[in-house]
Amino acid sequence: MPKILILSNKVPYPSKDGSSIAMARLLENLLEMGNHDITYGALNTVKHRKHLDDFPKEILDQIVLKTFQEDTSPTPMNGLYNLFLTNKPFNTIRFYVHSMVNWLQGFETDQFDVVILEGAFMGDYLPLAKIIGKKVVLRSHNLEHVIWERSIENSSLALKKLYFTIQANRLRRFEQRLTQLVDSVWSISPVDSFWFKALNSETHFVPVSIQSKPIDFEIAPKKCFFLGALDWLPNLEAIEWFLKDVWPRVNDLDPSIEFHLAGNNTPKHILKLKAHNLFVHGRVPSAEAFSKNHGISIIPLLSGSGVRIKLLENGAYGIPTISTRIGAEGVYDTVNSKIPITDFPAELARRIVEYTTDANKAKLISEQLHEDISRRFSASESIEAIRKAWPK
Secondary structure, three states: OOEEEEEEOOOOOOOOOHHHHHHHHHHHHHHHHOOOEEEEEEEEEOOOOOOHHHOOHHHHOOEEEEEEEEOOOOOHHHHHHHHHHOOOOHHHHOOOOHHHHHHHOOOOOOOEEEEEEEOHHHHHHHHHHHHHEEEEEEEEOOOHHHHHHHHHHOOOOHHHHHHHHHHHHHHHHHHHHHHHHOOEEEEOOHHHHHHHHOOOOOEEEOOOOOOOOOOOOOOOOOEEEEEOOOOOHHHHHHHHHHHHHHHHHHHHHOOOOEEEEEOOOOOHHHHOOOOOOEEEEEOOOOHHHHHHOOOEEEEOOOOOOOOOHHHHHHHHHOOOEEEOHHHHOOOOOOOOOOOOEOOOHHHHHHHHHHHHHOHHHHHHHHHHHHHHHHHHOOHHHHHHHHHHHOOO
């Protein structure tokens, strides 16, 4: 029975944000494949603190789980220390904690057949992983340096651009070296796979599996929404751009359309915003219920990398969606898309009006997206990709 160790910067359950959803689905895929002895080591950070009582018992009964309660939050002091006294990327080194290091040092050499690093943020554990594991896999959620590079393009503040440039350069060098040193890369994005493949021939596209459900709701007319964590910089940038450049155009075209904004850790300046037919909900108890009751999903991302798990979840439920190019990246491009894609504010506004006021067009997107995502991102597709990618 192959012994697997998975190292993660967050506890995968309850899986409510994109990265924890991706982590949970991989664990479920491995368990469904069977014949695996799985140990799971996860940081339980202050920002994403989880109660282990919420971890599904049927999953917990099949693995060995070890969690580490840590505060990895950025502060001015540790940020300045990192910037001036090290040459390491801040977003990786802060997840390198003594409690997990001590735990890993307790394992024997080659104790695990495969060690899976859940994302580049766990890359600093690679030297230990190579000692205790016969093979090490980097499961990439994003190209982290690309997120920072794209954020540079959307920033107008000189000091902010300088800091982002420094961190982007550090992350690029870190990801290049990490990619070259691991035995295999499993990328959840076919677009990112090209970058990894140039550095490591054992790179594979392993899609995130999505639990598809029958479409069981009516699309609310004259409503659109955004749902996503607003403490993630690409999401916040997207909403600020949308409210500034797109939403006024929608108001001009049809002032009866509503925009509903929801997400964890909504900043105070967003909560206080006043705009015509803008409703800011903050954290909502059920992402599924919110999505099914607020019409068309808008994914207006201008930065980011990897795959938008939110788009995959929308497809699983049949939520009609309109996106920017980066918002759909890794799932659709502008040529072969099941959803409208545009980066132009005027065109995005026109599409929102078109699909929030025409029930038949919205339903067609819903049905086509649901069929396509359910087929391409099923558990069986993901499991087959894992089998092909398994390090030899």
